[in-house]
Amino acid sequence: xxxxxxxxxxxxxxxxxxxxxxxxxxxxxxxxxxxxxxxxxxxxxxxxxxxxxxxxxxxxxxxxxxxxxxxxxxxxxxxxxxxxxxxxxxxxxxxxxxxxxxxxxxxxxxxxxxxxxxxxxxxxxxxxxxxxxxxxxxxxxxxxxxxxxxxxxxxxxxxxxxxxxxxxxxxxxxxxxxxxx
Numbered sequence: 001x002x003x004x005x006x007x008x009x010x011x012x013x014x015x016x017x018x019x020x021x022x023x024x025x026x027x028x029x030x031x032x033x034x035x036x037x038x039x040x041x042x043x044x045x046x047x048x049x050x051x052x053x054x055x056x057x058x059x060x061x062x063x064x065x066x067x068x069x070x071x072x073x074x075x076x077x078x079x080x081x082x083x084x085x086x087x088x089x090x091x092x093x094x095x096x097x098x099x100x101x102x103x104x105x106x107x108x109x110x111x112x113x114x115x116x117x118x119x120x121x122x123x124x125x126x127x128x129x130x131x132x133x134x135x136x137x138x139x140x141x142x143x144x145x146x147x148x149x150x151x152x153x154x155x156x157x158x159x160x161x162x163x164x165x166x167x168x169x170x171x172x173x174x175x176x177x178x179x180x181x
Contacts, residue, residue, distance in 0.1 A: 005059075007067045007082065008116045015067040015081060015113060018055050022068050025077035026052055029099050036099075038135040040161045058084060064125075066097055069113050071104075078104040081113035083121055086133055088154070088169055094121050095131045098144065110144045118148055122174045129173045136166040145170040 005017045018026065029035055030043040030051060043051065058065030066082040079100030086095040096117045098110050114132075121127040132145040136155070150170035158165045 007064065008120050009072075010112050010116045012072055013109065013113055013116070014070040014072060015116060016070060017059050018052060018066070018068045018080070020052070022077060023048065023052055025068070026080070028077075028101055029079060032102060035102050038138040038141070038165075040163050040165075055082075064120075066099075069100070069109065071109075078109060079113070081110065081117060083117055083125075083130075086131070088131060088133065088156075093129070093131050094125065094127050095133055096121070096145075096148070097132065098141070105140070110141075111147045114144055114148045118172065127174065129171055132170040133167050134170060136168055142168065142170070148172065 007015045030048045033042045036042045055065040064083045066080045069079040081098040085092045121130045134141045150172040153171045154169040
């Protein structure tokens with residue numbers, strides 16, 4: 001049986017593990033061409049299901065993944081944000097990722113959720129550094145990373161959906177991590 005496990009929360013938001021019944025709400029994000037421009041367009045039904053299944057696998061294997069972002073005032077799923085393991089420089093790193101429905105853009109929800117994930121990574125997981133890996137043409141997501149204290153540290157090309165996609169690697173270290181070595 002699936003549970004709505006709360007990952008973290010903020011003043012306005014609850015971030016909880018996604019469950020099967022979130023499929024339709026997830027479609028509102030992943031099947032919107034404008035939201036998904038950095039992925040070269042909207043996902044088909046099976047790609048959305050695969051995405052949801054992957055998050056549930058991440059919860060089991062890593063203890064975290066992308067979460068449903070629920071607005072407290074009305075219980076609406078307005079996006080997804082969370083932590084995932086990604087490969088950078090041949091090693092696994094913790095990444096903060098986020099995608100929101102376009103009607104909720106420019107209201108501070110992405111940075112609010114991303115900051116909560118950063119705090120979770122440092123405070124609960126005791127990470128020394130966290131990352132956001134963002135397509136070079138995704139300026140709004142880059143701005144969220146910068147507002148989350150991150151700086152660009154590298155760039156690489158991902159081959160996805162038949163396209164070479166340059167990505168910028170943003171990073172922030174836990175306060176005091178630099179002095180610890």
